[in-house]
Amino acid sequence: MRKDYSRRDFLKVAGFSGLMAAVGGLEGKAPAEKGRRLVRFPGKADLILLTSRPPQLETPIQYFKELITPTEAVFVRWHISDVPTLIDSNEWRLKIGGHVEKEVEISLNELKMGFEKRRFAAVMQCSGNGRSFFEPGVPGGQWHHGSMGNVMWTGVLLKEVLKKAGMREGAVEVAFDGLDSSPLPSVPDYIKSLPIDKALGEDVLIAYEMNEEPLPLLHGFPARLIVPGWYATHWVKAIREITVLLKEYEGFWMKGAYRIPDNPCACIPPGSQPSKTIPNTRMNTKSLIIQPFEKASLVVNEGVEIIGVAFSGGYPIHEVVVSTDEGKTWKQARLGKDLGKYSWIQWFHSWKPSEPGRYAIMAKATNSIGESQPFESLWNPSGYMWNRVERREVLVEKGKR
Amino acid sequence: MIRYFIGSFFLIFLLVFFARYGAVEERKAGNSIRSIKLPVIEIEIEDGVGKEKVTAYCNICHSLDYITMQPRFSKKRWEAIVAKMVKVYGLQLDDREAKVIIDYLTKHYGSDE
Numbered sequence: 001m002r003k004d005y006s007r008r009d010f011l012k013v014a015g016f017s018g019l020m021a022a023v024g025g026l027e028g029k030a031p032a033e034k035g036r037r038l039v040r041f042p043g044k045a046d047l048i049l050l051t052s053r054p055p056q057l058e059t060p061i062q063y064f065k066e067l068i069t070p071t072e073a074v075f076v077r078w079h080i081s082d083v084p085t086l087i088d089s090n091e092w093r094l095k096i097g098g099h100v101e102k103e104v105e106i107s108l109n110e111l112k113m114g115f116e117k118r119r120f121a122a123v124m125q126c127s128g129n130g131r132s133f134f135e136p137g138v139p140g141g142q143w144h145h146g147s148m149g150n151v152m153w154t155g156v157l158l159k160e161v162l163k164k165a166g167m168r169e170g171a172v173e174v175a176f177d178g179l180d181s182s183p184l185p186s187v188p189d190y191i192k193s194l195p196i197d198k199a200l201g202e203d204v205l206i207a208y209e210m211n212e213e214p215l216p217l218l219h220g221f222p223a224r225l226i227v228p229g230w231y232a233t234h235w236v237k238a239i240r241e242i243t244v245l246l247k248e249y250e251g252f253w254m255k256g257a258y259r260i261p262d263n264p265c266a267c268i269p270p271g272s273q274p275s276k277t278i279p280n281t282r283m284n285t286k287s288l289i290i291q292p293f294e295k296a297s298l299v300v301n302e303g304v305e306i307i308g309v310a311f312s313g314g315y316p317i318h319e320v321v322v323s324t325d326e327g328k329t330w331k332q333a334r335l336g337k338d339l340g341k342y343s344w345i346q347w348f349h350s351w352k353p354s355e356p357g358r359y360a361i362m363a364k365a366t367n368s369i370g371e372s373q374p375f376e377s378l379w380n381p382s383g384y385m386w387n388r389v390e391r392r393e394v395l396v397e398k399g400k401r
Numbered sequence: 402m403i404r405y406f407i408g409s410f411f412l413i414f415l416l417v418f419f420a421r422y423g424a425v426e427e428r429k430a431g432n433s434i435r436s437i438k439l440p441v442i443e444i445e446i447e448d449g450v451g452k453e454k455v456t457a458y459c460n461i462c463h464s465l466d467y468i469t470m471q472p473r474f475s476k477k478r479w480e481a482i483v484a485k486m487v488k489v490y491g492l493q494l495d496d497r498e499a500k501v502i503i504d505y506l507t508k509h510y511g512s513d514e
Binding site for chain 1: 470
């Protein structure tokens with residue numbers, strides 16, 4: 001019998017917030033939960049319901065207090081409604097075809113035994129994480145901050161798997177198809193492609209484990225693509241077929257969706273249309289304040305630990321600065337354990353407010369190549385790449401006798 | 402007799418247990434088959450002219466929370482969304498039905514602008 005992780009974790013979170021309320025006056029419900037419905041899907045904790053069919057479930061912000069996001073709390077996002085719900089891993093084969101020397105089929109056992117095993121932590125984040133903060137609002141999954149997670153992935157290098165089939169000269173892209181299928185024949189199948197350089201590059205994985213357990217069905221059992229540093233739209237779940245292409249893949253999910261304005265900020269004036277677009281690929285730099293929660297009540301002269309996470313698309317976080325006076329002055333946060341350039345890093349800043357009043361806490365991350373976060377909202381019509389510097393309002397009150 | 406009682410108690414225990422904790426992924430030891438049953442979550446949308454058409458057509462591909470979670474869009478925006486369902490996803494809809502659906506969405510999940 002499988003342990004009921006979700007309940008355990010719920011208790012852990014509940015216990016932790018209770019403790020924090022006792023020591024730091026940090027009570028206050030996570031904003032992500034206000035007016036949003038929690039649901040429990042198989043093998044998952046209580047997550048925020050965006051949509052049930054296909055499933056789109058968001059992680060409540062409390063879970064980001066942990067360096068590695070527990071599997072049962074990781075967000076879920078499928079695109080088309082016939083999601084695989086029954087898979088016999090003995091029958092499953094990964095097909096590699098297209099512009100190759102010889103087509104091959106690889107079993108799960110061959111995948112696990114026939115290649116060098118790689119394991120690293122990487123942030124998985126939906127392109128639309130933060131879409132609900134766009135003004136004016138844009139259609140799509142109305143995510144707050146919870147369509148992301150930091151997961152330990154285990155798998156094999158895509159380029160090694162491609163080698164088995166032997167790529168022929170002139171390949172331009174590699175396309176990936178999963179076991180999910182469309183409810184109507186007219187609905188485009190969810191197929192994504194990578195440029196050949198990316199597919200043959202370092203660290204792109206075909207993963208069969210997350211957090212050192214086999215992938216749950218909702219996360220792409222038996223194997224999925226991991227493109228660390230890039231948005232999760234490329235991380236095709238329950239992968240079944242890889243096709244090497246002589247030209248760019250023309251399907252809807254590459255040419256009609258997941259595209260951003262072709263300029264350095266990937267932004268245009270709110271409400272307008274871009275003249276030229278490109279696929280949404282590498283993640284921008286981002287920091288999130290996890291604690292205190294929005295509208296938390298703090299007590300004057302009592303120390304508070306402000307904590308958060310920061311990450312960027314494949315470059316280490318160089319620094320995180322924190323302001324407790326709405327951006328007038330900034331101090332460097334302490335950085336936590338380094339799990340590599342694809343992981344997020346936790347950051348901490350101790351603060352003891354000496355005057356009662358309303359405060360705005362802000363945090364800004366910069367990566368090793370100088371990429372940082374904007375103070376103003378950058379708008380695009382699909383609601384992608386939200387990374388504005390966050391502002392958390394808290395209330396500091398006089399100590400209670 | 403006693404065996405029968407123990408058996409019944411065990412069965413009741415199992416029923417209660419699975420009612421409470423049943424939502425896990427089925428994964429038997431030594432079995433290569435994994436399966437899950439996705440919950441069906443009914444979303445009630447507002448009453449009004451067009452509700453039946455919206456329920457019938459939109460539900461073909463997705464649950465109705467896709468509608469209820471959206472920001473309050475203008476009529477123009479809802480028109481564009483319905484047009485996308487027809488053009489991109491191949492929903493079969495005549496102009497009259499499309500109008501009923503757009504009017505419903507604008508009235509109940511839209512804005513006046």
